Amino acid sequence: MKVGYRLLMMALTVPFLIGISNFKAKAQITTQQWGTTGDIPVPGDYDGDGKNDFAVWRPNNGTWYVIKSSTGQIITQQWGTTGDRPAPGDYSGDGKNDFAVWRPNNGTWYIFTNLQ
Ligand SMILES: [Ca+2]
Numbered sequence: 001m002k003v004g005y006r007l008l009m010m011a012l013t014v015p016f017l018i019g020i021s022n023f024k025a026k027a028q029i030t031t032q033q034w035g036t037t038g039d040i041p042v043p044g045d046y047d048g049d050g051k052n053d054f055a056v057w058r059p060n061n062g063t064w065y066v067i068k069s070s071t072g073q074i075i076t077q078q079w080g081t082t083g084d085r086p087a088p089g090d091y092s093g094d095g096k097n098d099f100a101v102w103r104p105n106n107g108t109w110y111i112f113t114n115l116q
């Protein structure tokens, strides 16, 4: 009974440990400084290359700041105002995130679909 239990535990834990070591071997850590105090992270694929872009929305000026993952180019776009809530997503269906905010005081969505 005890031997069977040990074999069972080995059968369960060994693949798990191998999985962890494989995960560690493949893991990659990325850091990016982008944004400042008060900004709201709004990650998404704004340039349509299939990768999320580092992006923040600044509530005090309603401006979006995006680093395009395809080129590293920085995009700024004023869209929204104080009190809005950023609600990015691909509303136009072109594969690129659109700048969008939701305004709580009138329940209206404002969507900007033209990327610079
Ligand atoms: Ca992208």
Ligand SMILES: [Ca+2]
Residues within 6 Å of the ligand: 089, 090, 091, 092, 093, 094, 095, 096, 097, 098, 113
């Ligand atoms: Ca879109």
